[in-house]
Amino acid sequence: MYARRSNTSKTKTHIATMFCLFIHVNLHAQQLHQAASNGDLPEPPEVRRPFVLDAVSDPTSGKAAFSFEGREVPPVIRTQPGGTIRVEYVNRMSSKSRELCVDGPCTNMTNLHFHGLHVSPNAPQDDVLLMMAMPGQSLHYVVDIPLDQPPGLYWYHTHPHGESYRQDLDGMSGAIVIDGIDRYVPEVRSMKERILTLRDAELHEHDAESSYLKEQVQLSPAACGAATGEPQRIFTVNGVVRPQIGIAPGEKQFWRIVNASPDLYADLEIDTEQLTVLALDGMPLAYHDPRRRTESLQHVLLAPAGRVETIVVGPNAGVHAALRTRCVDTGADGDPNPAMVVADLRTTNPATSHVPSVSPSTRKAVYKTLSPSLVRTLESGEPEFTVKFTEDLHGFYVNDKKYSPTDGPMITVKIGHYAHWRVVNNSHEIHPFHIHQVHFLVFQESGKKTAGPEWLDTVNIAPEGSVDLIMDFTDPIIRGISVLHCHLLKHEDKGMMAKILFQ
Ligand SMILES: [Cu+2]
The missing domain is CATH 2.60.40.420 (Cupredoxins -  blue copper proteins)
Structure with missing residues (x-):
């Protein structure tokens, strides 16, 4: 049974005193700058043309990161069915990593995977086996998106066997949008579109900053499932811990959420409403059933790599709502995956919002029904x-x-x-x-x-x-x-x- 979790007056006080918190671990100076002081959800840069993506070792933390146009902020790649993704991926990471991978110090080899796309697994497309760049080497990706690719949210991340976990945890991931979901659900055309990439901040035991982070996301101290041990992670959204997402009362926005964490599950819900889901894992619900355009769901479980695309309605003025993950029972040998707040919905005036709307597409929807x-x-x-x-x-x-x-x-x-x-x-x-x-x-x-x-x-x-x-x-x-x-x-x-x- 669904129960509202937040105590409104307490939460208000909490928000009033809350300032946006950034983490050192996955934190990049530009993201800090981008989000400024108000804690608003940062909008990642977008790219539609051929581009250069650098893999770098952050000079301060030594962690692996994507760098795009001089900033350690992965871009959202946008294209449409029939389009092409062209990336020159340059490995500028240090050949002497300060980080540990499963077999010892990371070698910092790297490559890209285009998760969920129905494309060729052969070079120079979605090949994670033979395409591999050691530090100093580059890879040239030319990925042809088929005309019948379901329009929706996909993502890219690195995929070098033995080092995927470390690189993904460090934040080497980004969203891919294949335009045209409005062909299946035309009403999203008028809505502001938000892309939420969930990644991780690492927690350490007996560490003041980690305690503070846990408080910030209201990490539930209650036992969660059969897993034992202390939680190791909290979620970030577009690189920020518990950002605020502006939305006017009654306003409908189109949220596209990818769980880019290497090992945290997100069982997402919003306090005040059901989610009106259009697509899961990039696949519009209508793609296989034209009569099923949306589905109303109380919560949606996103395994690592999962995506949900949903319409969100702004709560009434004065009502606080948060995007949360429920506790996920990962099993007796699993890692703790407790409930926490992922982001807050903040009441805004739509006239002051600069978030772009969904770009309308002119093609007709493609369907693939099975008998x-x-x-x-x-x-x-x-x-x-x-x-x-x-x-x-x-x-x-x-x-x-x-x-x-x-x-x-x-x-x-x-x-x-x-x-x-x-x-x-x-x-x-x-x-x-x-x-x-x-x-x-x-x-x-x-x-x-x-x-x-x-x-x-x-x-x-x-x-x-x-x-x-x-x-x-x-x-x-x-x-x-x-x-x-x-x-x-x-x-x-x-x-x-x-x-x-x-x-
Ligand atoms: Cu597994």
């Missing part, structure tokens, strides 16, 4: 392939195999069909399953039909649980060698990944 009889046949048949996630003290495994870069493909699939797959979690913690270049329909969780089957590219699997999926292997553009893996990136770095050949 109910095909779905029934796939669902009732035995799985064509089962992925099993396990872990022990020595590592993390897919089908009892720890990933090695020299491996051949674990599985070959013929392009041109839909396939029933099962992913089984034989461990005592949750794992998010992700496969590159493919969306799948989640129709069964731990043997039970899901209440609302959803098309996703990253799905959570409960401890000792399973999911049954209909994989969309129909698109010839994805031919080549790619990967599937757990999107808790520390698990991926420690072996929970496998190659797949799309043939």
Whole structure:
């Protein structure tokens, strides 16, 4: 049962005295500057043309970062179906890292993954296996977006096996918007659009600043699920701890939220309203069902890498509302994932708002409906392939195999069909399953039909649980060698990944 969490008068006092807080860990001087003193959500720069993205080692913290046009602020990449993303990715990181990766000091090799896009896994496109830049080297990406790419929110992040976790935790990620979601839900055309990229601030035990951060986000001290130990992270939004998001009473805004954390789950809700969801993992709900344009949801679980695109209505004047994450039970062997405040909604006058609106598109919507009889046949048949996630003290495994870069493909699939797959979690913690270049329909969780089957590219699997999926292997553009893996990136770095050949 939903219960409002905030005590209004107490929260008001809290906000009045609250000043915007930045963190040293993931903090970059320009972001500090950009957000200035009012705590407003910073708007990241956007890029539509070919651009240069530098990987740098921050001179103060030694942490890895993206640098764009001289500032350590990752841009939002924008294009449309049929467009091309051109990035010259230059590795200017130090060859002597001050940071630790899973196998010792990081080597600072790096590359890019374009998460969720239905594009080629071959160079110079979404290739995370052979495209790799050591410090001093560059990569030239030319990624062709197909005309039938579902318009929505995707993201890019680095994907060097063994070092993904550290780089992603340091903030090497950014949003990608494929324009045209208004073809499915025209009413968003008049709305202000906000892009919220959730990343992490690290907490340290017995540290005054960490205590302060925990207070700022009202980190719930109540026990949360079966995980033990102290919380290690809180969320930031566009690089800021608990920013304020301006919205007028009754105003409708279009929020596009990506969970770019390498290991925190976000179970998002807003105190005062239901979320009017248009898309999950970049996929408009209407893409597979033209009659289903939006869905009203009380809360939405975003595994690491997950996205939600939702209409938010400004609360009445004087009513405080926050965007929060609920506690997520990660299982007995999982990491604590407590409830906290992610951002506050701040009442503004719409006339003073400079946030841009959704740009209208002129093309017609593309739909991809599956016949109910095909779905029934796939669902009732035995799985064509089962992925099993396990872990022990020595590592993390897919089908009892720890990933090695020299491996051949674990599985070959013929392009041109839909396939029933099962992913089984034989461990005592949750794992998010992700496969590159493919969306799948989640129709069964731990043997039970899901209440609302959803098309996703990253799905959570409960401890000792399973999911049954209909994989969309129909698109010839994805031919080549790619990967599937757990999107808790520390698990991926420690072996929970496998190659797949799309043939
Ligand atoms: Cu995992």
